[in-house]
Amino acid sequence: MSTAPLRIALLFLLAAVPPVAQARPIAPDLAGSSYDSADDGAGNVGRDFALPYIQCVPYARQVSGIQLYGDAHTWWDQAAGRYARGTRPKAGAVMAFRPYGAMQLGHVAAVSRVIDSRTVLLRHANWSPIDGRRGQPEDNVRAVDVSPANDWSEVRVWYAPLGGLGTTHWPVEGFIYNRKPLPNERLTVLASAEAPKAAYTSRIGPDFLKGIVPETTRTPTRRPLAARDNGKPRIEEREDRTLAVSPSLARDPIGRIIASRVR
Incomplete structure (x- = not known):
């Protein structure tokens, strides 16, 4: 039997099979495990936003050089004994926000410049929606101390959709500095606290x-x-x-x- 009819039949069968679909590359999830805070920094929590989506924690770590990990609200306690902390803003320091309202995981932002005793510029991510998308970085945006004692315990922060400072008074733990704490820094903090009153001792023996x-x-x-x-x-x-x-x-x-x- 001639093999020609068999070859023709095989050709017809191959032509009837649909071509194999080409594999499409999957975009990396920038909001995945490499970004260790699910907080968007402006009172919204979630990761279902357009990519790329940059979290506040890795961005603050990158621009400040302070090597702390985990959710933003854990940075203040993590820094104890590892990094110097205080209540005065300095360029390069990280401002650590407390959880507040829907901002359950806190927020961290790097200070890029100190303008005066009440005003600084911040570099942070995932605060304002930009072009309708969250998870965006912002550089050199204003933050103003609104605490009664000028101790930077409450701040208002630039919010892009408003084109100005937001109205919320965000609570702040303090500032984390990119240096080791000095040996006497803990003693300085304790010395500034009110000293306990000494018990009365009679002079009569x-x-x-x-x-x-x-x-x-x-x-x-x-x-x-x-x-x-x-x-x-x-x-x-x-x-x-x-x-x-x-x-x-x-x-x-x-x-x-x-x-x-x-x-």
Whole structure:
């Protein structure tokens, strides 16, 4: 049997099979495990946004050089003993926000410039939606201290959709500096706190009556009028009369002295 008809049949079968679909590359999920905070920094939580989606934590770590990981609200405690911390803004420091409202995971932002005692510029990500998309970086945006004591415990932050500062007073833990804490920094913090009041210590020692022999109570005797000076009792008679009126003073020589001054 000729092989030509068989070849023709095979060609027809191959032509009937649809071509294999080409594999399409899958875009990497920039909001996945390499980005360790699910907080969007502006009161919204989630990862269902257009790519690329940059979280606040890896961006702050990149621009500040502070090597801390985990959700933003853990940075302040993580920094203890590893990085210096304080309440004054400095260029390169990270401002650590506390969780507040729907911003359950906190937020971190790097200080790029200090303008004055109440104003800084920040570099951070995933705060303002830009071009309708969250997870975007922002550089050199304004943050203003609105705390009553000017201790940077509350700030207002630039919000792009408003074209100005947002109205929320965001609570701040403080600033993390990219250096090791000094040996005396912990002592400085403790010294600034109110010192406990020392217990009162009496200056009178336990032996202040040592060597003093208490007098015994004597029976008062009335001297005749002739023995009195100009009709007034002698000093001896006045002492006897005092002992008779208050026998307890005989056992308290200090009390006798006080009583003689106040009569």
